[in-house]
Every structure is written in structure tokens, then in C-alpha cells.
Amino acid sequence: MKNTSEIDRDSFEPAYSQLANILRHQIAAGKFREGGRLPSEAQLCKRYGVSSMTVRRSINILLDQGIVSTIRGKGTFVKSLKIDDVTFGLKEFSDLFKEDVSVKLLEVRIVSADAEIGKQLEIDVDTKTIYIRRLLSNNSTPVLYHQEYLIYDPCNPIVESEMEAISLKGLFTGGEGTTLKGGELIIEAIKLNKNESQLLECMPSEPAFRLTHVFKGFDDKPVSWGWFICRGKDLCFRTSIGVL
Amino acid sequence: MKNTSEIDRDSFEPAYSQLANILRHQIAAGKFREGGRLPSEAQLCKRYGVSSMTVRRSINILLDQGIVSTIRGKGTFVKSLKIDDVTFGLKEFSDLFKEDVSVKLLEVRIVSADAEIGKQLEIDVDTKTIYIRRLLSNNSTPVLYHQEYLIYDPCNPIVESEMEAISLKGLFTGGEGTTLKGGELIIEAIKLNKNESQLLECMPSEPAFRLTHVFKGFDDKPVSWGWFICRGKDLCFRTSIGVL
DNA sequence: AAGTGGTCTAGACCACTAT
DNA sequence: TAGTGGTCTAGACCACTTT
Numbered sequence: 001m002k003n004t005s006e007i008d009r010d011s012f013e014p015a016y017s018q019l020a021n022i023l024r025h026q027i028a029a030g031k032f033r034e035g036g037r038l039p040s041e042a043q044l045c046k047r048y049g050v051s052s053m054t055v056r057r058s059i060n061i062l063l064d065q066g067i068v069s070t071i072r073g074k075g076t077f078v079k080s081l082k083i084d085d086v087t088f089g090l091k092e093f094s095d096l097f098k099e100d101v102s103v104k105l106l107e108v109r110i111v112s113a114d115a116e117i118g119k120q121l122e123i124d125v126d127t128k129t130i131y132i133r134r135l136l137s138n139n140s141t142p143v144l145y146h147q148e149y150l151i152y153d154p155c156n157p158i159v160e161s162e163m164e165a166i167s168l169k170g171l172f173t174g175g176e177g178t179t180l181k182g183g184e185l186i187i188e189a190i191k192l193n194k195n196e197s198q199l200l201e202c203m204p205s206e207p208a209f210r211l212t213h214v215f216k217g218f219d220d221k222p223v224s225w226g227w228f229i230c231r232g233k234d235l236c237f238r239t240s241i242g243v244l
Numbered sequence: 245m246k247n248t249s250e251i252d253r254d255s256f257e258p259a260y261s262q263l264a265n266i267l268r269h270q271i272a273a274g275k276f277r278e279g280g281r282l283p284s285e286a287q288l289c290k291r292y293g294v295s296s297m298t299v300r301r302s303i304n305i306l307l308d309q310g311i312v313s314t315i316r317g318k319g320t321f322v323k324s325l326k327i328d329d330v331t332f333g334l335k336e337f338s339d340l341f342k343e344d345v346s347v348k349l350l351e352v353r354i355v356s357a358d359a360e361i362g363k364q365l366e367i368d369v370d371t372k373t374i375y376i377r378r379l380l381s382n383n384s385t386p387v388l389y390h391q392e393y394l395i396y397d398p399c400n401p402i403v404e405s406e407m408e409a410i411s412l413k414g415l416f417t418g419g420e421g422t423t424l425k426g427g428e429l430i431i432e433a434i435k436l437n438k439n440e441s442q443l444l445e446c447m448p449s450e451p452a453f454r455l456t457h458v459f460k461g462f463d464d465k466p467v468s469w470g471w472f473i474c475r476g477k478d479l480c481f482r483t484s485i486g487v488l
Numbered sequence: 489a490a491g492t493g494g495t496c497t498a499g500a501c502c503a504c505t506a507t
Numbered sequence: 508t509a510g511t512g513g514t515c516t517a518g519a520c521c522a523c524t525t526t
Contacts, residue, residue: 014514028425030462040492051516053297056494064308072493073523081424081459083338087331088431088481094327180325181272182486187332189433189451189476207433207451215325216488218274232433242426244460258495284511295497300513316512317504492524498516505511 007048015050016057022048023062027078028243036078038068067243081242088237093211096143096230097136106133106199110152117149120214120225128152132226135199143234145199148213148226180223183215192229200231207232251292259294260301266292267306271322272487280322282312311487325485332483337455340387340474341380350377350443354396361393364458364469372396376470379443387478389443392457392470424467427459436473444475451476 004025007018023038032038039047044055059076062068066085070076079085111117111131118125129149136144188210197204212227248269251262267282276282283291288299303320306312310329314320323329355361355375362369373393380388432454441448456471 016514028462030425033462041494042491052494052518053496054515057514059493070493071524073491073525075492081427083334086334086429088333088429090327090330090332180486181274182484182488183325184482184484184488185330185332187481189453189479191435191449191451191476205435205449207435209433216486218272218277220488232435235433237431238428240426240428242424242460244426244428244464260495285513286510296499296513297515298496301495303512314512315505317506317510319511490524490526493522495519495521497519500514500516502514503512505509507508507510 007050016054016061019044019048019050019055019058020061023058024065024067024243027062027067032078038076038078040075066241083241086239086241088239090237092235092237093228093230096235097138100139102137102140104135104137106135108132111149113149117225121149121151121222123151142200143230145196145229146226148224151221151223179217180215181218181220183213183224186210186212188212189232190229192231196229200229202231202233209235251294259292260298260305263288263292263294263299263302264305267302268309268311268487271306271311276322282320282322284319310485327485330483330485332481334455334481336479336481337472337474340479341382344383346381346384348379348381350379352376355393357393361469365393365395365466367395386444387474389440389473390470392468395465395467423461424459425462425464427457427468430454430456432456433476434473436475440473444473446475446477453479 005022007015007022009015011018026032038044038059041052041055041059044050044058045052048055059068059070063070066082067079068076069079109131110128113121113123113125113127113129115125117123117129118127121129123129130152132146132148132150134146135142136146190208190210192200192202192204192206192208194204196208197206200208208229208231210227210229213224214222215224217223249266251259251266253259255262270276282288282303285296285299285303288294288302289296292299303312303314307314310326311323312320313323353375354372356370357365357367357373359369361367361373362371365373367373374396376390376392376394378390379386380390434452434454436444436446436448436450436452438448440452441450444452452473452475454471454473457468458466459468461467
């Protein structure tokens, strides 16, 4: 049986990680509930035979996992649950189009920017943009409807690479082509309109998620504004809090 | 003018943090776009006059910010955007009841567990539970409807402290009372039913978020199962990706 | 003064990749 | 062999809190 209360120097798992796990399991087992105070770093050094830097690294892991908090001169304490520490990932979202996904291009055309498009892409009204509509299906079942407006600039190759980035190869499977600096995302709960519900093959006014994105290039200017829509039934976000 | 390309040893900001910021700004400025490779750690040590441990710490920050990736024996590279790296928190949610919030207890009663309650709280059907309904209002406008089922155990003080934890004092403002081990959260997009829309003073079938929670004690047994409901109009989640 | 968290170093050692 | 990321140490130093 594996010893889970000592650090195995022959393990492939580094000492700082092992110690973080040991401490986390002890917290989960309720070992420090009297005041919630962990042994001091010096004590942990002696107890587990590691240097102070290694102990600190372990504590830092628990720290940014939101499991403990530290007070200089006082000690390290088990944190109670705080909703502000909770984070969700977009794994469930990207899982929607991981395998057997097919992308159907519904429409590509040049459109002149209206007030909203101009605001989002930070361009003048009536400037030409590329408007794209896509339907993503998983095993021939439509799961995602995507619309976006792209900056139209024939001289700038960022458009083509961005089109990849938005589709599977770029944004979702990764790669080292560094053409986008960053972006902002918004998640909303909406009701499907008639058009959307037809495309996603369900009843109108069904609840749905909308994930809106604005991506920017290294010149800090927007290159893409768009949104994914998926049925509420096809997606939910899960996470956990604490030391379960 | 502040020098942003050297480490200030007299600053209150530690060297590892300063270096991480320097590198992040250089990445944001597009400095490493040829191949996206950062200087080696040894080069960074010399350039900025810090030890290898300090450089590593800086790189680690960028690493878990999802900004760079490292390959052993090859180098450190600027990562392209990946949707899987995106995370969002519940700040916007907890903001809903930060100030001027009032909690109206709509109902508290003992109910016998049905199949679903029994499954969620891991108790036998017909076991008694405490059922609570609350309406949270901000400036006399209802924003959140909360329902939950609590384990009923007169001998166990966890119930009272958990009731605090779920309300403002515990889960949302924090504290060091360590009575809950952890929990699981789910975010869904739903349609308001008649009752919910009446309470939240809006039209039925409006889109809404449901945040479901199951909290567990240190014995690993559920102590609470419930959900918050809020109108889609009152809430959206925002986050960013990359080095904006 | 003693104990706490927190930063930092100079160098050793290892694993991997290029050449 | 030389360069890369990655772990670890033993101890110095600092800021803060408690006694």
C-alpha cells in the first residue's frame, strides 16, 4: 500500500506537488478544524524533510486553489467556502464540437457596418465587413449556431488566419500561430428566436446560451465580433468548490 | 516616468511579479511573434539580474495564466488562444446581492424526501428534510429566488451554520468557520415557470439562469441541495482571454 | 525576542532536445 | 556536448504579530 503521509523522493511527482496533496487530503479529512490552522512552514520543513522553498510552493498551490489563506506573522488557515472563489471552465462548451463535428457554412457575404457593428469592431459606420453564419452539428444533430462579423481588409492576412482561429483548427485545437492578442467573452441566457430555433431544430422560445466574443489583434483593434448560440438542453457548466 | 523594462528592487512588488508583468507586456506588444519563442531562462537571468528560481516563478505565472507553454529542452513559447483555457467566475452573480440586499423568507417547513431529494442528499425516501424558500431583493427589486433542501438533524449543529453559510454572512462574505468541506455547482439556462416569474416580477417563459448547488460536510455527506434562479436580463458572465 | 509568512539567491542536479 | 526547461536546497534577509 502506498504511503500517503510521506514524500516519496523516487516518485515522478515532484515533492512540492506531493506535499500539496498531502496537506489537501489532511484538510479534507478535517484534521485542522480546531481554528483551521496548519502547521507553520518551519514545522512542515522538519516534518517532511524539505526546504522552505518547497513548502512555500506547496502552500502557494493551496493558496490559489482557494483552499487556504495566509496571514503574515500569524499562520496559514483553512478557508471556508466562498462563492467568489468559484471558477467555471468552458470545457463543456468546447466538448460540444470535439468529435464528429461538421461545420456547415450557411452564408458568407460582405455587409456594411451598422451602428452596432461599428461600435463592436471600432470602425466607421458603412465600412465593409465580412458576415459569416455557420451551423455546427454533432453526429448530424445541430448543436451550435454561430454568427460573426470580421474586419474586411484584403491586404491583411489576419482575416484568413482568424477564420481558422474561430473554427476548429485554431481556437479549439490550438496551435502556435500567434495572430490574435486576446478577446472578451460574455455568457448570457436568452430565448431562441424563430430563425435560431429552426436551425437548431427545436421549439421557438426555448432557453439557450449565447456566448459572445470580440477578438483583438496585436494592434489592439477588434478583428471579429460574433456569438455562438446553443440550446439550454445541450449545455450546462459544472464545477466544484472546496476540497471534495 | 516609470521604467517598465527593468526590475525595481526597491519596489513593494516582488521581482517575480515584476518580471512576469514585463514579459506579459512584451508578449502583448507582439515582441516574440517570430516563432513565439521567449528568451531562455538563463538569458532572462542575466538580462534582468535575478536568479533562476525567480525567473521560473515568473514563467510559472504566465504558464497558469495560459499565456505561454513550455517544452522541455526546447523553450518557452507564446500560446495561441484556446477556448479551453477560458475561465469565468461568479463575481457578477455575487454582485447581485452585495449591497442593499434584503432576504425575505417565503417559506420554511419540514418535508419528506421524495426520490429526487433522496438522491441528491443521499438519504432514504421519506426522511424528513428542511425546505426553505427565499426571495432576495436589491433595492426592493426581486433579483434572486432561492430554494433548498437541508438535512434535518436536531442533534447536528451543521444545519444552523449551513443556513448562515447559504445566506450572506457565510458563503458570500466568508469567515473562518470551517463546517463545509465543499460542494458542486451547475449553471443552466432555463425558462421561468409561472411561479418563478411571478416572484421575480416578470413575464413567464422568460430566459433565466439556474445555479444549482450541493454542499457537503466533512463526513462527505450532502447537507444541502438547492438552486438560485435569476432572470437572464439581470445577469451575464464576462471574462477575457489572452494578454489584453 | 521569538515565531510567523514571504522573497531571493547561487548553485547543484536531472530530463530532454538539438547538433 | 551544449542548451533547454524543471526541481530542490540551505540559508540569508525582510515584514509582521505575539508574548
